[in-house]
Amino acid sequence: xxxxxxxxxxxxxxxxxxxxxxxxxxxxxxxxxxxxxxxxxxxxxxxxxxxxxxxxxxxxxxxxxxxxxxxxxxxxxxxxxxxxxxxxxxxxxxxxxxxxxxxxxxxxxxxxxxxxxxxxxxxxxxxxxxxxxxxxxxxxxxxxxxxxxxxxxxxxxxxxxxxxxxxxxxxxxxxxxxxxxxxxxxxxxxxxxxxxxxxxxxxxxxxxxxxxxxxxxxxxxxxxxxxxxxxxxxxxxxxxxxxxxxxxxxxxxxxxxxxxxxxxxxxxxxxxxxxxxxxxxxxxxxxxxxxxxxxxxxxxxxxxxxxxxxxxxxxxxxxxxxxxxxxxxxxxxxxxxxxxxxxxxxxxxxxxxxxxxxxxxxxx
Amino acid sequence: xxxxxxxxxxxxxxxxxxxxxxxxxxxxxxxxxxxxxxxxxxxxxxxxxxxxxxxxxxxxxxxxxxxxxxxxxxxxxxxxxxxxxxxxxxxxxxxxxxxxxxxxxxxxxxxxxxxxxxxxxxxxxxxxxxxxxxxxxxxxxxxxxxxxxxxxxxxxxxxxxxxxxxxxxxxxxxxxxxxxxxxxxxxxxxxxxxxxxxxxxxxxxxxxxxxxxxxxxxxxxxxxxxxxxxxxxxxxx
Numbered sequence: 126x127x128x129x130x131x132x133x134x135x136x137x138x139x140x141x142x143x144x145x146x147x148x149x150x151x152x153x154x155x156x157x158x159x160x161x162x163x164x165x166x167x168x169x170x171x172x173x174x175x176x177x178x179x180x181x182x183x184x185x186x187x188x189x190x191x192x193x194x195x196x197x198x199x200x201x202x203x204x205x206x207x208x209x210x211x212x213x214x215x216x217x218x219x220x221x222x223x224x225x226x227x228x229x230x231x232x233x234x235x236x237x238x239x240x241x242x243x244x245x246x247x248x249x250x251x252x253x254x255x256x257x258x259x260x261x262x263x264x265x266x267x268x269x270x271x272x273x274x275x276x277x278x279x280x281x282x283x284x285x286x287x288x289x290x291x292x293x294x295x296x297x298x299x300x301x302x303x304x305x306x307x308x309x310x311x312x313x314x315x316x317x318x319x320x321x322x323x324x325x326x327x328x329x330x331x332x333x334x335x336x337x338x339x340x341x342x343x344x345x346x347x348x349x350x351x352x353x354x355x356x357x358x359x360x361x362x363x364x365x366x367x368x369x370x371x372x373x374x375x376x377x378x379x380x381x382x383x384x385x386x387x388x389x390x391x392x393x394x395x396x397x398x399x400x401x402x403x404x405x406x407x408x409x410x411x412x413x414x415x416x417x418x419x420x421x422x423x424x425x426x427x428x429x430x431x432x433x434x435x436x437x438x439x440x441x442x443x444x445x446x447x448x449x450x451x452x453x454x455x456x457x458x459x460x461x462x463x464x465x466x467x468x469x470x471x472x473x474x475x476x477x478x479x480x481x482x483x484x485x486x487x488x489x
Numbered sequence: 490x491x492x493x494x495x496x497x498x499x500x501x502x503x504x505x506x507x508x509x510x511x512x513x514x515x516x517x518x519x520x521x522x523x524x525x526x527x528x529x530x531x532x533x534x535x536x537x538x539x540x541x542x543x544x545x546x547x548x549x550x551x552x553x554x555x556x557x558x559x560x561x562x563x564x565x566x567x568x569x570x571x572x573x574x575x576x577x578x579x580x581x582x583x584x585x586x587x588x589x590x591x592x593x594x595x596x597x598x599x600x601x602x603x604x605x606x607x608x609x610x611x612x613x614x615x616x617x618x619x620x621x622x623x624x625x626x627x628x629x630x631x632x633x634x635x636x637x638x639x640x641x642x643x644x645x646x647x648x649x650x651x652x653x654x655x656x657x658x659x660x661x662x663x664x665x666x667x668x669x670x671x672x673x674x675x676x677x678x679x680x681x682x683x684x685x686x687x688x689x690x691x692x693x694x695x696x697x698x699x700x701x702x703x704x705x706x707x708x709x710x711x712x713x714x715x716x717x718x719x720x721x722x723x724x725x726x
Contacts, residue, residue, distance in 0.1 A: 170624050171624070172624070198620075198624055199623050199632075201624070205621065209617075224622070224627075227626075228625065228631070274624075274626055
């Protein structure tokens with residue numbers, strides 16, 4: 126599937142001018158609030174009409190101002206999962222789920238109700254009303270409702286933003302299953318790095334209505350362009366890895382990465398599956414010698430490539446671990462004491478427990 | 490004196506006025522309902538040139554003296570009026586000096602109240618839900634029927650009751666348009682008025698006044714009940 130977005134739109138003082146193409150199963154629009162993420166999704170859904178431009182999904186043109194085409198929203202077949210759910214308060218969960226099915230023709234019905242109910246774990250909620258659901262349950266119903274309208278593209282606008290960490294952790298596996306099992310491409314809006322690192326197959330990096338970068342998560346999320354967007358505390362490294370072994374007795378998985386082996390809390394993916402690990406720069410400790418007698422399970426050997434002073438206190442150290450770029454954030458005092466400079470050999474130490482949230486598997 | 494005693498104590502003439510009033514009020518409410526919902530929707534959601542003019546026209550009967558409204562109706566819908574003559578010739582529908590005319594006068598007088606209540610409740614429906622319905626494949630008509638309408642039911646009930654109550658009490662426009670003919674256009678208020686004009690009519694006026702109070706209160710309580718049930722259903726949903 127190919128999603129082509131090439132639009133210009135003006136909203137008051139904000140101007141949107143973006144152009145990107147994505148073939149990914151889950152394309153993440155990543156940027157701070159106000160960067161134009163939601164506007165793009167609304168343009169794709171037909172809630173807004175662009176001043177100029179073109180949007181197409183798999184060759185089907187949804188908007189082309191040059192040719193005077195603007196498919197009305199009810200004929201676009203894009204399932205939209207809103208940040209706040211927007212379930213119909215006067216309908217039960219079951220009737221919310223089936224709402225879009227009234228309007229899809231029978232030949233479109235590829236997605237079975239039972240399959241969606243099972244995928245999202247909604248069986249016990251069907252008879253309830255939306256008011257009796259928790260935040261996480263509401264979002265699952267909203268996802269199911271969008272899926273059952275037989276969309277050619279699923280739009281998800283920060284579906285987890287209004288949920289606490291526990292609820293997020295509850296929903297993320299459902300979104301992964303959806304991405305891997307339903308065969309419907311997803312356009313996903315988020316400003317949470319861990320979420321994007323975990324879910325995305327393609328990342329579109331946005332700032333102030335412009336595209337800064339498009340590409341694989343490891344490339345885009347590891348680039349320096351990300352710093353002004355995520356803020357200095359959240360920068361890090363995305364590592365592509367493969368599951369090598371499982372240690373059931375301790376609940377740990379061994380991963381192979383270019384930088385070396387990594388031990389992380391148990392991942393659900395099977396042995397041999399590709400997974401993605403996000404290592405926050407501030408979770409990386411550096412040592413001059415290979416440390417002994419420490420609790421941290423991961424020690425990667427490498428050498429310093431560059432040092433960047435972030436403030437009077439903090440310095441970012443870019444390492445090269447066997448050809449893999451790894452970012453570490455330490456105090457300037459430590460950097461001085463260790464006499465860090467380009468080409469100095471160092472060891473990067475990463476606690477396994479620090480890899481719990483952003484380091485979850487990407488299936489497939 | 491029990492309530493049943495009052496009903497049984499009515500004369501034939503008084504009973505006729507009560508029955509006629511109920512019929513007029515029910516027809517006035519039912520017939521203006523579709524147009525009322527449509528106008529409320531247009532005023533709540535529409536964006537077009539002349540919206541404030543439409544709003545003004547809808548509200549005219551509320552601010553004009555009822556006699557003026559009745560006289561305008563007489564000019565338009567009377568046998569020789571442009572609309573009245575056309576309807577009589579083409580469809581054999583006559584309003585002048587018939588109970589249908591009373592219903593028309595009541596409908597017109599109650600219309601601003603009906604539209605106002607419905608408009609407020611349609612405006613209160615979250616437009617983001619309507620957008621969501623659109624992305625799920627519902628065209629604007631279906632969005633209205635499956636989302637906007639069910640969610641504004643409490644206000645639509647309130648509008649209907651206001652219109653009904655207004656119709657039960659309408660006097661000025663009705664008597665100007667269709668006069669005060671017992672059995673045809675003599676509604677409750679007209680009958681009360683007639684009683685007050687004749688010596689010894691006090692008892693009849695009092696009985697009809699009590700009925701008027703009971704019917705109006707009943708309608709109000711019933712609407713409260715229905716609106717509360719609708720709201721509870723929405724809240725529980």
